[in-house]
Amino acid sequence: MDRLADVALDNFDVRMIYRADRFGRGGDQSRMQEAGYQVWWRETTEAQWQKMRWAGPDEQTLLLPGVTIDNYFFGVAAVSPDGYASPVQFAGIVGAFFPAPPPPAQGAR
Numbered sequence: 001m002d003r004l005a006d007v008a009l010d011n012f013d014v015r016m017i018y019r020a021d022r023f024g025r026g027g028d029q030s031r032m033q034e035a036g037y038q039v040w041w042r043e044t045t046e047a048q049w050q051k052m053r054w055a056g057p058d059e060q061t062l063l064l065p066g067v068t069i070d071n072y073f074f075g076v077a078a079v080s081p082d083g084y085a086s087p088v089q090f091a092g093i094v095g096a097f098f099p100a101p102p103p104p105a106q107g108a109r
Contacts (some may be wrong), residue, residue: 002048034078039064040088041072049075049088 017020039047041064055062065084075088 008099012096035083037079037106038077038085038088040075040077080099 002013008016036059037055038052039055040052042048042050053062053064073090075090077088078086
């Protein structure tokens with residue numbers, strides 16, 4: 001997204017895209033297209049994704065030898081058969097080290 005913004009918009013810098021609604025809508029967790037997906041990671045102090053590793057459509061686990069999980073944020077992007085990649089999805093609350101509060105009960109105000 002940052003590269004697209006650099007081309008299309010003057011004086012605009014994408015720092016992070018965070019979509020809290022990516023899970024739970026049905027279908028989002030389904031098997032990736034035939035092309036697979038990309039696992040991205042970056043140091044916790046960096047604004048841009050720094051490293052990426054490809055995973056095939058049938059891979060359910062991906063080992064990153066030598067990568068200490070305490071030092072990085074991780075994200076995933078789906079890749080279509082024709083090479084288009086989704087924005088990287090990050091499944092955490094940025095800057096928080098505690099679980100998100102539960103959503104309000106149905107009908108509660």
